[in-house]
Amino acid sequence: xEFGPILSTLRRHKITAFLLVxxxxxxxxxxxxxxxxxxxxxxxxxxxxxxxxxxxVMLQVANIGKQPDAKARTEADLAALRRxxxxxxxxxxxxxxxxxxxxxxxxxxxxKQKLPTLNATQYFGQDLIKxxxxxxxxxxxxxxxxxxxxxxxxxxxxxxxxxxxxxxxTSELAERLWPGESALGKRLYFADxxxxxxxxxxxxxxxxxxxxxxxxxWSMVFPLRMNTDNASRYVLRTDPRDRQRxxxxxxxxxxxxxxxxxILKKRTLDEIRSDxxxxxxxxxxxxxxxxxALLTVTALGIVGLASFWVxxxxxxxGVRRALGATRSNILRYFQTENFVLATIGIAIGMMxxxxxxxxxxxxxxxxxxxxxxxxxxxxxxxxxxxxxxxGPALRASNVPPVVATRSV
Amino acid sequence: xxxxxxxLALRSLRRNRMLTALMILxxxxxIGASMTTLTVLHVLSGDPLPGKSAKLYYPQLDPRDMxxxxxxEEPPEQVSWMDGMNLLKAGRADRQALMAGGAVAIEPPDPAxxxxxxxxxxxxxxxxxxxxxxxxxxxxxxxxxxxxxARKVVLSRRINEKLFGGADSTGKILRMxxxxxxxxGVIDSWRPTPHFYDLMTGDYSESEGVYLPLLTGIDMKxxxxxxxxxxxxxxxxxxxxxxxxxxxFWVQLDTPAKAAAYRQFLVNYSRQQKSLGIYQRDPxxxxxxxxxxxxxxxxxxxxxxxxxxxxxxFLIVCLVNxxxxxxxxxxxxxxxxGVRRALGASRRSVFAQLxxxxxxxxxxxxxxxxxxxxxxxxxxxxxxxDYAALAHLDLxxxxxxxxxxxxxxxxxxxxxxxxxxxxxxxxxxKSN
Numbered sequence: 001x002e003f004g005p006i007l008s009t010l011r012r013h014k015i016t017a018f019l020l021v022x023x024x025x026x027x028x029x030x031x032x033x034x035x036x037x038x039x040x041x042x043x044x045x046x047x048x049x050x051x052x053x054x055x056x057v058m059l060q061v062a063n064i065g066k067q068p069d070a071k072a073r074t075e076a077d078l079a080a081l082r083r084x085x086x087x088x089x090x091x092x093x094x095x096x097x098x099x100x101x102x103x104x105x106x107x108x109x110x111x112k113q114k115l116p117t118l119n120a121t122q123y124f125g126q127d128l129i130k131x132x133x134x135x136x137x138x139x140x141x142x143x144x145x146x147x148x149x150x151x152x153x154x155x156x157x158x159x160x161x162x163x164x165x166x167x168x169x170t171s172e173l174a175e176r177l178w179p180g181e182s183a184l185g186k187r188l189y190f191a192d193x194x195x196x197x198x199x200x201x202x203x204x205x206x207x208x209x210x211x212x213x214x215x216x217x218w219s220m221v222f223p224l225r226m227n228t229d230n231a232s233r234y235v236l237r238t239d240p241r242d243r244q245r246x247x248x249x250x251x252x253x254x255x256x257x258x259x260x261x262x263i264l265k266k267r268t269l270d271e272i273r274s275d276x277x278x279x280x281x282x283x284x285x286x287x288x289x290x291x292x293a294l295l296t297v298t299a300l301g302i303v304g305l306a307s308f309w310v311x312x313x314x315x316x317x318g319v320r321r322a323l324g325a326t327r328s329n330i331l332r333y334f335q336t337e338n339f340v341l342a343t344i345g346i347a348i349g350m351m352x353x354x355x356x357x358x359x360x361x362x363x364x365x366x367x368x369x370x371x372x373x374x375x376x377x378x379x380x381x382x383x384x385x386x387x388x389x390x391g392p393a394l395r396a397s398n399v400p401p402v403v404a405t406r407s408v
Numbered sequence: 409x410x411x412x413x414x415x416l417a418l419r420s421l422r423r424n425r426m427l428t429a430l431m432i433l434x435x436x437x438x439i440g441a442s443m444t445t446l447t448v449l450h451v452l453s454g455d456p457l458p459g460k461s462a463k464l465y466y467p468q469l470d471p472r473d474m475x476x477x478x479x480x481e482e483p484p485e486q487v488s489w490m491d492g493m494n495l496l497k498a499g500r501a502d503r504q505a506l507m508a509g510g511a512v513a514i515e516p517p518d519p520a521x522x523x524x525x526x527x528x529x530x531x532x533x534x535x536x537x538x539x540x541x542x543x544x545x546x547x548x549x550x551x552x553x554x555x556x557x558a559r560k561v562v563l564s565r566r567i568n569e570k571l572f573g574g575a576d577s578t579g580k581i582l583r584m585x586x587x588x589x590x591x592x593g594v595i596d597s598w599r600p601t602p603h604f605y606d607l608m609t610g611d612y613s614e615s616e617g618v619y620l621p622l623l624t625g626i627d628m629k630x631x632x633x634x635x636x637x638x639x640x641x642x643x644x645x646x647x648x649x650x651x652x653x654x655x656x657f658w659v660q661l662d663t664p665a666k667a668a669a670y671r672q673f674l675v676n677y678s679r680q681q682k683s684l685g686i687y688q689r690d691p692x693x694x695x696x697x698x699x700x701x702x703x704x705x706x707x708x709x710x711x712x713x714x715x716x717x718x719x720x721x722f723l724i725v726c727l728v729n730x731x732x733x734x735x736x737x738x739x740x741x742x743x744x745x746g747v748r749r750a751l752g753a754s755r756r757s758v759f760a761q762l763x764x765x766x767x768x769x770x771x772x773x774x775x776x777x778x779x780x781x782x783x784x785x786x787x788x789x790x791x792x793x794d795y796a797a798l799a800h801l802d803l804x805x806x807x808x809x810x811x812x813x814x815x816x817x818x819x820x821x822x823x824x825x826x827x828x829x830x831x832x833x834x835x836x837x838k839s840n
Contacts, residue, residue, distance in 0.1 A: 015827065019732035023725055030721045037714075062525055062631070064513035064586055106476070115476055191640075262513060262523055278792045283711050290718055293441065294725055297434050301729035304430045308736035356721075364710055 024345025029352035032377035050203030052133025056269040070229035086242040093125030098276035102207040120218040121206035139199035168199040172217035306392035318403030334393035342385040417765035435773025438726030440780025445719040456600035461698040470692035501659035507531035509633035526617040530625030546578035546593030562619040612794040738828035749833035766821025774813030
């Protein structure tokens with residue numbers, strides 16, 4: 001294909017060509033970054049929780065006023081919930097993944113250490129590991145005799161001060177605290193109280209990601225037994241197909257045991273998770289909308305300018321046809337012209353994409369744009385360019401040679 | 409002259425419908441997207457109490473021990489019970505209120521309505537006067553009630569409608585948290601945006617449904633809503649003595665001089681606490697006013713900023729697109745403009761004529777953009793965020809849309825119009 005004539009024509013239409021290149025460059029730059037942002041959000045939404053999400057349902061209940069015999073009531077609740085057909089495990093827990101409400105604590109590797117090593121979340125509740133379906137990768141789950149009443153410990157910390165209670169942590173937390181070593185048997189300190197790691201689970205996400213996504217897996221589980229006075233969330237594990245039925249049955253059961261309580265929430269963990277990432281989903285949707293709108297506007301712009309050029313060059317086209325150029329020659333000419341402009345635009349667009357990424361990195365804590373997002377924008381614009389120019393180019397190829405002999 | 413140019417513009421626009429439609433569409437899309445995000449940004453970064461916010465301050469003190477001390481560190485974002493009570497009793501500001509978030513079980517007088525939990529604000533009485541909360545019925549509890557565990561409650565309009573069908577309920581008894589309360593007031597609809605007085609319970613959360621005297625709520629040990637930051641080794645769970653910050657304290661200081669004096673008072677207070685051995689750190693205080701406090705907390709979600717930048721990028725693409733199309737359109741009419749020039753029209757009047765045409769495109773594009781912005785805001789309101797319901801176009805933004813659209817199109821029309829003016833009349837006439 002002859003580039004010479006194309007370049008010399010474009011040189012005569014500098015401003016129009018420049019505007020088209022600028023539009024393609026900007027679109028390319030924005031699209032590269034938007035696609036990258038979408039992939040970031042999608043990645044985030046896939047964040048592992050470490051629990052058997054599809055099998056879990058949660059009921060959050062609240063009492064009106066103080067309950068005198070919370071411990072006995074809790075046991076009655078748990079026994080009744082276990083009797084519901086289809087329920088495999090039940091636990092009353094202090095917190096649940098993706099609910100945005102969490103209890104956290106600073107931990108140290110040495111009680112004399114001046115600044116804490118990090119801040120991790122703390123899960124309490126009997127049978128929590130089994131009910132959540134968290135996967136143990138080292139060590140063991142708590143033995144029944146290891147559990148203590150949360151109330152009793154809070155009233156008198158000396159109960160645990162010299163006993164070095166057990167704790168189960170996530171593999172990511174273990175790797176962060178003792179890189180390359182086995183965490184089993186190691187000690188952690190909360191102020192002057194030491195605890196010993198007896199088990200490691202593959203993962204267990206914290207309920208609220210207020211410390212950022214990097215700290216998402218910094219979780220600990222303690223052998224503390226809760227009651228209806230200090231914990232409000234019942235978690236039930238069941239077959240995914242039974243979830244709605246079990247939720248309804250559990251609500252009825254709890255209400256029957258104590259009509260004087262309020263069921264604040266009853267949801268499946270899948271719903272809770274989907275709610276947790278709603279902003280990411282909305283943002284990904286917005287970005288997708290912007291990409292489509294950008295490509296549409298750019299395509300329409302190309303159609304408009306190409307039509308203008310075709311109309312302007314009708315006579316020239318006619319002359320070329322009269323001198324022996326075939327239809328496909330003319331078609332090819334406009335397609336090549338668009339390809340040349342798109343390529344220049346894409347080249348500038350990639351540099352611009354990199355610049356926008358630097359800006360986003362500075363202001364929105366985004367990682368660097370991986371190189372393979374650049375071709376995505378390039379291919380999109382080449383395709384859109386060729387599609388958009390096709391109509392005007394076909395019209396140009398249909399200009400009859402006889403035009404050359406007429407004076408417009 | 410303007411009317412004539414306008415007429416010419418309409419004729420020219422009608423002659424090439426396809427190109428005109430493309431330009432209008434590009435402008436409308438760009439304006440629609442940018443006005444949608446700009447409106448959301450405008451609503452979210454607005455002043456919750458215009459005219460009052462400059463007088464409201466949020467004192468911060470640093471009562472923590474030396475364990476995690478880092479020099480130059482920010483003091484905690486809330487106050488402890490002890491500090492809050494001390495500052496409240498000192499009464500050095502024009503108004504002051506100590507408050508916390510909570511929840512309370514309400515047993516409606518109508519047995520047909522099931523008991524439910526409602527967010528409560530536990531606060532001292534200056535809250536209402538300080539934040540200009542409008543009362544529908546009744547008034548706030550008395551000063552004495554702040555200190556004597558009074559069972560009095562102020563309801564929001566929403567809760568009053570739910571429980572009492574919107575009637576004047578002052579004097580009625582309402583059972584909450586297993587205790588009987590007397591309704592003393594009902595406030596009108598009030599939703600400051602952001603929820604500035606307690607960001608811990610959500611930046612854009614709705615206002616609470618019930619308002620109780622702080623001491624009453626604390627003594628009832630109501631469930632707590634918010635964030636509690638503790639230090640030290642003791643596991644004391646008593647809210648009043650634990651080494652934790654969990655309350656918000658707001659003051660009203662009517663003049664800058666009073667604000668400076670109050671800041672000095674906070675420094676002196678910290679120094680005195682240290683000399684008493686209660687504080688371990690040197691005075692570390694902050695006294696930000698309302699807008700500074702919102703700014704410091706980065707209340708506007710970063711996604712909203714990102715969307716704004718995205719829309720601006722989109723608008724630029726749309727404008728570049730329009731410049732190109734307009735250039736094509738104007739140059740295509742070279743011969744017509746050549747005739748006008750040859751018949752005596754000055755360069756300036758041709759330029760004016762073309763700009764009027766550009767402005768007309770802007771006006772129509774602005775109308776389209778406005779419709780698209782309304783659609784965009786409707787979509788935003790469908791989204792599940794806390795702030796979604798707030799996304800509405802107000803009058804200033806409505807007018808701004810048009811000005812913005814016409815301004816942007818005029819700027820976009822400058823280059824094409826200038827290029828078209830440079831046409832040599834003779835050349836155009838000859839070629840035809």
